[in-house]
Amino acid sequence: MYEFINGKLNSKNPAFVVLENNGIGYLVNISLNTFSKIKDKSEAKLFIHFHVREDAQILYGFADETERELFRFLLSVSGVGAGTARLILSALSTEELYDAIVYGRAAVLQSVKGIGGKTAQRIIIDLKDKLIKAGIELEKVDLSHNTLKDEALSGLLILGFNKTTAEKALTNVLRQGSVNNVEDLIKEALKIL
Secondary structure, eight states, X not given: OOOEEEEEEEEEOSSEEEEEETTEEEEEEEOHHHHHHHTTOSEEEEEEEEEEOSSOEEEEEESSHHHHHHHHHHHTSTTOOHHHHHHHHHHSOHHHHHHHHHTTOHHHHHTSTTOOHHHHHHHHHHHHHHHHHHXXXXXXXXXXXXXXXXXXXXXXXXXXXXXXXXXXXXXXXXHHTOOOSHHHHHHHHHHHO
């Protein structure tokens, strides 16, 4: 019904925003990932998912279409409601969620509060093939950064760190964009680990 709403951010917090468009204020629930992308803006364009329940009609907004698409895929899993899907997208970036599902990393999904082993496995089983077939385009860090990440990951694994934990730390450091060589990347990741 709604594709997106573009307007002035009247109020915002990590759980929801009030987006004003043509004199109407829309209460839009958001994830922490979306909040981090719009927190410094006075206007925003949010891609909308209109969720209808027996007792409510709720708008969920996302800073990009990929996050909305993953949200909709999560809703298709039995036992995963809109609140749980938003919680997953708040705890994991779209890249982390996609990788966890496609590569069967249940532990990453279980790191989200409220997601147990059975739910994590159900998400992976239900969505793995769907995500691969959907051809979702994620914002990937360019090739030079991927090479840096691979080399730094090898170094951290040699030092005895867990692969999943090390990958997450490296991704966080690369997102900040403050490093351009392997040594600095490992040093910054060690501060997180």
